[in-house]
Amino acid sequence: MARATPLKGNWLIKLIALAGMLELVYLVIANLLLNVPYIQMKLSSKPDQFTIQWSSGWTYLPGHLYVNNLQVEGRTPERQWSVLMSEGEFDLALWRLFSRTIQMQSSTMSGLTVTVNSTITEIPGAAESQNPAAPAGPPEALQPLEKINIPSSIEQKKTGAGWAFIIGHADIANIDQIKIDTYIFTGHGGVQLNELTFGTDGALALERGTLQIESGLLMSGSKSIGTSLESDIELRLERFVPAEQDGLTATGFISGSIDLSGDLSSFAILNRYLSDSGWLQLKGRGALTTHLLIEKGRLVEGSELSIESPDLAVELEEKNDSGSGDQYSIRGAGTVKGDVSSRSGDAKTQLQVELKDIVMHTEPQEQLLLKGKAFHLLLTGPPVYLSETSAEPVVRLQWDEAVMPDISLLNDYLPGEMPFRIHAGRARLNGYLNYTDRVVSGIFELAGEDVSGEILNESVIGRLGLELHLKQADINNRQLDLSGTRLELQTGHSDPGTADQTDQGALRTELKIIEGRLTSAIPLNELKGFQGRPPLSGILQLEGKIGNIDFLSDFLSDRTALEFGGDGVVRTNLRVHEGQLAPGSILEIESDKLFSSFSGFTASGSGNVLVELQKVAEVEEISLKMDLRDMKLHQVQDGRLLFQGKGLQLSASSPPVDIRNRHDLLKIEVKWQDALVPDLEIVNGYLPENPPFLSSSGSARTSGHIEFDNSSISGDIRLAGENVTGMLLKQPVSGKLDLDLLIKQLKPESRFLDISGTRILMQAGSTAGETKPLETRITIGEAKLKLSPDSLQEEKSGAPPPLSGVVRLEGSVANIGFVNSFLKNSQGLKIAGNGHLNADLRFLEGQMAPGSTLQITSDNLSSRFLDFEANGSGKVSARIEGEADAPVAKIESSIKSFRLRRLGETVSYVSGNGFQITTEARSFDSILGLQNLETSVRLMAAEIPDITVYNSYLPENAGISIDSGTGKVAGEFHLSGNSGSGNLDMMAEGVEVNVKGQVIRGDLHIYTHLADGNLEKMIFDASGTTLRIENGSLLSQNGTQAEDWWGQLDIKRGHMTWKRPLLLNAALNLQLSDSGLLVHLFVKEKKKWLTDLLTIKNVTGKTKVLLNGNSILLSKVRITGEQLLVLADVLLSEKKIRGGMYAKYGILRMGIELEDEDRTLRLMKPLKWYDSFSKDFETVAR
Known part of the structure; x- marks a missing residue:
């Protein structure tokens, strides 16, 4: 194993020590810089547009930062915004700071608060009620977020904050609040941002952003918009410079999707997209579910919206030019559904509102309009752009099975x-x-x-x-x-109460x-x-059936002048200008049941009506024409049929109805042809009081036309009837009637009437069977009359209307007896006949006035007075004189060649030339007739062809009769009221009078003087009356004849009743050529000596005479002459004679009692006997 050399180990230690030193320096310097204002000021180089601040921060490694209370703010002329995070952890790309770029490769934040405030103060839905059940107030106008005009002195900055920001990825948890103007959103959720950039030029972009919320709450101020909101939102933002966008135009750079559900308590946000003028609003609450797909700020196909609401209201407002109007609310349970779909290649947005069990009120009065089963609202429009208010959509509103109470x-x-x-x-x-x-x-x-x-x-x-x-x-x-x-x-x-009954x-x-x-x-x-x-x-063109056409009167300027009724088929072609009918407008009605009322009449039948608005000579005029077929005309007052026929035409014209006050411009014309008046008796109601002709039965044909023009009436009416029965001058007639009534002018307002030119033909045969028909032809040359102002009261009282004016007549009259209607008196005056009439009548207040004249010439004139009638050719003249307040009427009837007879007899007593009756009334009234009559009757140069006709004045079978004779008579009578007087002078030749077998022949002169007559009883004072026979002879029964016989009777006093036979009670004075007439009655023919003894020349006497209709009584007869005295009483009756006589001649005294053919002499105390006989005789005789 090899060992490390000491040199190598030192360098490693040094390197680690250097790194530690550098870390320590970084920690000291970096944390110092994060917590001093210098760095924040450098980042906020333009604080009037952009600032970034935090309360504290620290870092452990270079580029990895922790910040508390981070606040980023930005300002533009349109809005200001801020983002606040309670804490955040960021990974920065430090090498980008040298290019003034803050790049956050990743970040984790919490406690997010976003605030966006627009400088526009009025925000949609900010004032809407939170409580959806409360009565909705007037809907707020939704204003679009338009660009605010900034004064030119303020420069609008288009650059950013001097720093660029880049966020590669960010997780934001615990959203505290998102506030946009007055809208405040809170809830549980988180936000993720990917590739959010904000450049030094102010450009903003987002590759992807998501927002997930649970239990969200959306408020507008202190009022709720939505609760229990849950959303899943994913958006991206295309690069744009916010400072360069006006209003909500920035939403045009947004794309993504929005899934949102929850409880909606306000429709404010949705309402701004329903109508740009705000006339349509939704109110209420409901459960919201929505899925929106957005592409560059536009809703695209697949977007859906659903709201289930137990209390939903559709608010409608009638907008007018002032921006306000009536508002209505339709409420019920229902749903709101919206979607964006593509049909026929075009994307459309639809919103449907379905309401059930609706109630519709007016707002804010809350007056109930209707209730219904359902209401449907459908809005269809182009895709919705979030950046702008939607254009007016296509809206459909539908009501189903609604009821208006x-x-x-x-x-x-x-x-x-x-x-x-x-x-x-x-x-x-x-x-x-x-x-x-x-x-x-x-x-x-x-x-x-x-x-x-x-x-x-x-x-x-x-x-x-x-x-x-x-x-x-x-x-x-x-x-x-x-x-x-x-x-x-x-x-x-x-x-x-009768509405539920079937109305036929x-x-x-x-x-x-x-x-x-x-x-x-x-x-x-x-x-x-x-x-x-x-x-x-x-x-406006209409067609159909109409149940009542009474509306036609509204087309006329005076709708009361004509009234219409009935039903029919209507067709219109109306032209309207500014609410008024315009020329060219037409209305047509065809009806099987049509009627019209005018001037007290109702015309009915089948027919048509044509109404036109015409323009004649630049003047508009309504023309109405009605044509009736198979028509009937009834009186409105009693419903009686006046006439019926094949046709009646009514036409009317007037100005348009907008000048209703000009009634005088209404024109009406009525025409009818060959109509039948089934009962002429109905015409009596249109005649004045006591007309000369009254119809009791019969029918007539009629034609005519009537025009009403400018408050006046004119026209003509023809009436022709056969077999007309009635009363003609109060006499029954049956025959023909023909009338041409010409109404030249009738003015109801001034009550003026002109019927000049009217013609009347009346031809009738008497119902008694006269062979020669009577004919009356009258032409009214002039008839201009005027009713007095009080005529309406007169008409209501039943009296004839008081007329004033002139009437001129000419023509032939079949019966002139109409003159007698003025002779309502006891003088027996009456005129009859036919002839030619000329009349010039003046009327004043219903009375014939001074200046009125009438003349009738006739070849068949009859004039009556008392119980006499004169017939012949002559004339009748009448005139009214004097003053208007004291008129005097005169009627004169003169007959040139006349025949005089007593009424009820066919034989004429007198004939001659010159008979005249003149009557003057000191008081005259057109209704009451002539009053206080003064009448004179003149009989001139008349002949009596046979005076035996006067036997009817003598008591029948009284033994006195006129057997022959002719004569002449003249006389004059004066009648004053009910009294009368007069003189009658009769001269007769060849007169033969038989008095109980004695015949008197000679010339007869009777002068009758009548005074103080009572015309009702025909009793006159006959004092002064004289009867004289001369140039005659007296032939007695024994054949003795006295020549040159004469006699005279003078009525000293007495009263006569002028009747047949004549009644007379008078005291007479006698003058006789001899006493033979009386002596022959008492002395038999065989005792001629006695007759000769008692017959004395030139005797005088007196007597009382009584004619009672059955007998002649001569009482207290006393005759004297020379030595003769005769006293006698004689009763002539029933072909018998009875009497007693006392005669004294010298020393001769005797009495004779006469009993028909038996005579008894009374020689013993004859005077005493006579006195006794006379006393008893007068008592028995009377």
Whole structure:
């Protein structure tokens, strides 16, 4: 065995000693340097950008270090960060220090705390509630981490800290905290880093990094985001310079995978990727499971997210231009699932939210909108980049089997001025909405029962079905497309008590919007609750069935002038501009049951309605046309049928409805052709009081048209009837009626009426069977009338309306008896006949006024007074004179060639030329007629062809009769009210009067004087009346004839009742050529001597005469002459004669009692006998 030499052993010892010395020097110097600030300051050469500090450190071997409380900090204009480790062990490559590079080949650390603070203060989700069950407040807006503008005076540094760092491998255990802005993460876990580099230029890179956590807790400030978190994260970081990246753009250099699970108590981080405007938010809590694959900051295919939540809420906010709007919360138990997949070659990110047993409220009022079985939310978008907020995804929201307990809440979503409102009701709802690039589309189905509401001010209740097709709601361009929308409405009684009953008369409406493209002048979401007409423009085409067309009135400026009803098929092509209909708009309705009400009438039938908005001469106008077939026209008041026919046309035009206050611009026209009035009696209701003609039965055909234009009415009506029965001038008639009513102008406001030009033809045969028909043809040349302001009160009271104006008539009149309607008196005045009429009538307040005239010329004129009637050719004139407040009326009837007869007889008593009746009323009223009449009757130059007709005035069978004679008569009567007077002068020749067998021949003159007459009883004072016969002869029964016989009777006093036979009670004075007339009655023909003895010339006397209709009584007859005195009483009746006479002639005295043919002489005390006889005779005779 060889020994080592001493030289070799010394060198070994020296070498070991040198190494020991060097180690000792290293320990002293290295540990000294690690614990003095100098080295830390050198490493932190740019403290405003980068600092590195530790509290203590030591080393045993070169390059192997132990450090406590190591803190590395960095600052950029966008953020500041720090990394703190409680202790660490590092292996350094010392030779790299000479190149200002700190290279850690391996390291082991614990107690890691990482802090990253952004200079942007508002952080997503920082304010979100920790308690998911609490009511959600308004969702916070999520702001992207954008680049902060730094003033130009501050230079942005792009270099690093002056030192480069390289970590080959590092194990970090016991993570204390990772804090990024307000987000704080704590938990149990570890981090491994491989090849982490930070260059002198500030570039950062990581080849591989892993993070494993158990029982992790994520907070935002003091509020929990997630608990019980477990993760397995593996990331790599491509080289980049953080100082050169803005916001979260640095995440674009990250790739790897993230597996995370735990209990999620906030969706704040997820919400920032749902919507860039924050209109969609998720709230609640749940169990999270996620597997994310990241490539350069982008989620790639295979990424998945799942959240199971017992209490999940979807928050929706209607954003408007002000950045705020209505908010809604949809809550329920459900799941959130997301994934990234590749379909059709394009990677897409999808997020699905499924809710069950949902409740939807408005926020923050918490007003219940609906409950439902399920809600689905699907978001589809491009791959998510962690470095930026996602673009607006494609969103689908879907409601299944939802129920709205109160659909009146939908009123809040309608503009203010809509034709309908919902009061109450419950409805089922299904539907979905799609949202893409600020464009909304979808379909909603709404089905409601017992829905009550108001449509066009009409209360309705019934079933509602709505299928809303929202093809497009373009938020940016403010465009709305509702094409395909369907509406079904069945309405019945508005009484909720009858709502459950089957209503056979229920109205059903089914409408479909064929095309409904509209553009709004304001943001679409501001249409909700808009006051006034929504400012929409576009096209709206509808088709379908409508249960009630009463809405048609709303197209007219005065919706009360026309009312419509019925159902039918509707088609529209509406053009809308700023909420108003525009020219070119058309609405058509075809109906089998159509009716319209106007001016107190209702027209019904089948037909169509066409409504158009036209532009004529730069003026917009609504045109409405209704064409009825097989129509009927009824009165609204009592429902009676006025007429029916094949067709009626109604047209109306007015300005558009936005100027409703201009009712005067409404125009209406109604036309009908060849319609049938089945019962003309109904026309009586349109005639004034006491018209000359009233129909009781019959039918007529009618045609015509009526126009309403600018508050006035005009038109013409034709009425033609056959076999019309009724009362013509209060007489029954049956015949033909023809009327052409021309309404030139009727102004309801000023109450002015002009029917000038109207023509009337009435041809009728008397129901008594007259062969010659009567005909009336009247042309109203002028008729301009005005109703007084009080006419409405007059019409309600039933009185005729007070008219003022002028009426001029001309034509032929079949019966002029209408004049008699003014002769309501006891004078027996009456006019009849036919003739030619000319009238100029003035009316003032319903009364005929002074200046009114009427004239009728007739070849068949009949004038009556008392009980006489004159017939012939003549004329009737009437006029009103005086003042308006005291009118005087005069009627004059004059007949040139007349015949006079008594009423009820066919034989004329008198005929001649010149008969006139003039009546003047000191008081006149159009309704009451002529009052306080003063009438004069003149009879001029009349002839009596046979005076025997006057026998009817003598008592029948009284023994006195007129056997022959002709004469002339003239007279005048004056009638004043109920009293009358007059004179009648009759001259007759060849008169032969038979008085009990004695015949008087001669010339007869009767002067009748009547005074103080009572026209009701026809009793007159006849005092002054004289009867005289002269140039005659008296032929007695014995053949004795006295020539040149004359006699005169003067009524001294007496009263006469003018009737047949005549009644007279008078005292007469007698003048006779001789006494033979009386003597022959008492003395037999055989006693001629006695007759000659008692017949004395030139006798006078007196008597009382009584004609009672059956007999003639002469009492107290006293005749004297020369020596003769005759006293007598005679009763002529029933072809018998009875009487007594006392005669005294000289010394001769005698009495004769007459009993028909028996005569008894009384010679004993004849005077005493006579006195006794006379006394008893007068008593018995009366």
